[in-house]
Amino acid sequence: MTTAVIQRKWHTTAEVAEMLGFGLSKTKMLVITGEIRSVKIGRNRRILPAWVDEYVERVTSETERWSA
Numbered sequence: 001m002t003t004a005v006i007q008r009k010w011h012t013t014a015e016v017a018e019m020l021g022f023g024l025s026k027t028k029m030l031v032i033t034g035e036i037r038s039v040k041i042g043r044n045r046r047i048l049p050a051w052v053d054e055y056v057e058r059v060t061s062e063t064e065r066w067s068a
Helices: 013-020 024-032 049-067
Strands: 039-041 044-046
Touching: 013 024, 013 049
Parallel strands: none
Antiparallel strands: 039 044
16 A cells, blocks of 8 residues: 655745745745745745745846846
């Protein structure tokens, strides 16, 4: 019998801050301003892994444009 491993679908703001190496307040500000997309589920904010990737892609492409 095989046991299925359930992958995490959502990240908390604190987890995203840790992944990006940012402080929690900076990450919360990015979420509030919409720079990192999120959804509110009850009283909690959740962020899809793809939305973190979108943010990183956008920031790095902007940086590459300015340094070119």
